Amino acid sequence: MDAETAHAAAKAGDRRSLARLLTLIETGEANGVQLGFSSRAEDGRILGVTGSPGVGKSCLVDRLLHEWAAAGERVAVLAIDPSSPVTGGALLGDRIRMQAADDLDEVYVRSVATRNQPGGLPVRLAAMAEALLDCGYDRVVVETVGTGQAEVRIVAVADRVLLVEGPARGDSIQAEKAGLLELADIVAVNKADLDGADRFAEEIRGSLELTGEAPPVLLVSALEGTGIPELVSALGQLGPARVAQRARWRERLLSEWEAALLTREDLDELLDRLESGDTSVSDIVETFYRGGG
């Protein structure tokens, strides 16, 4: 199936073609420019969901999917898990906790490995998200790995960021250290069913107030389903993105720069030459700058 055929069929609602199209984009065999969906208004339809491993991102996303689907929205999820830097393999397990993925026709979930960007975001992620919007999904959720540079880089792809936090992860200083609070347009403190969740939420609120324009902090329990309608409603009323446009451009630039490097056909050759001492990192960078690369 070629990209144009897959794109046309996907736009007409064929899931198999949509899945195929995403594969073609992921491997670089198709792109948004060629298929006509490369530019997009930053209208808040791409939501990044981030937070440390184990805070309950996938379970919470599952709850949100059920709410949105019940309200008649079509929602797609790109669930990212890391590829091994050694073998390139990946174990993609976010689906296990997303019942909606298997049961609701309004929902499409795709597991995405980071591939040649082991600690970051998949290089074609933005194009995959744009393809889903172009194919009729009202909203795209990008769930990140939960660690590493990808957490900051998510603002290069997502219009808004939901940070999921949980109690029993030490005090709120841990959350501040990570720097993620500064990116969040909204914070959900999950596991409200556990002791100490409300106190943890208060601590986060307190620390956010110091920064002026504070994002909303909500208590939710993905396990019990409490606070979910409130979260959906708050997500629907978010103001402009908190991350400055300049910072967003910075992450996009870095993201595109890395993608351009990682998808170079001569990347292996360059690595070979570095390994054999034939060239140096600074020589290669110099060549790129001069436009020779």
Place this chain on the structure above:
Amino acid sequence: MENGEAVVQLKGVRRLDAAVSTPLRIVIAKPGLDGHDRGAKIVARALRDGGHEVIYTGLRRTPEQIVRTVMDEDADLLGLSSLSGAHDFLFPRVCALLVEAELVDVVVFGGGIIPEADRAPLLEAGIRAIFGPGTTIEEMLAFVSEVSARRASGEPSGVGEGGDWTWQGTGAV
């Protein structure tokens, strides 16, 4: 695959220090009411270490849910694991639904506790390999490698592609 060719020569494996190629996407699924997934998890982990992208469905999935996962994830292979004794119904049901959904090129393999007498009908339903207890990780990877080679050369290996090819093992015990 002939004896001696069992050396795992993985097509589709991309190492960062080797030529870039695209990893295979493999769904590992547990159909039906069966709560035992130690084997499925080991297989998932082994395939991951072989350089593939493995999507594990979790326990107790219906055939319909499994087919939906295979479709949405654009998977190349599907591994079904069952220790409940219901493989004789569930595996062929998944195969039939895959064909119905026009996912004919997906290569299906099975594992778990499958009595010898039950194997022929499963292979007839379109399953290309059945791995029982004692199967080595090397054999699983050799199977995936051969599937990859067959696909590349256009030889039938998918669940709805016909032909009589089934995995005969590496010859290693």
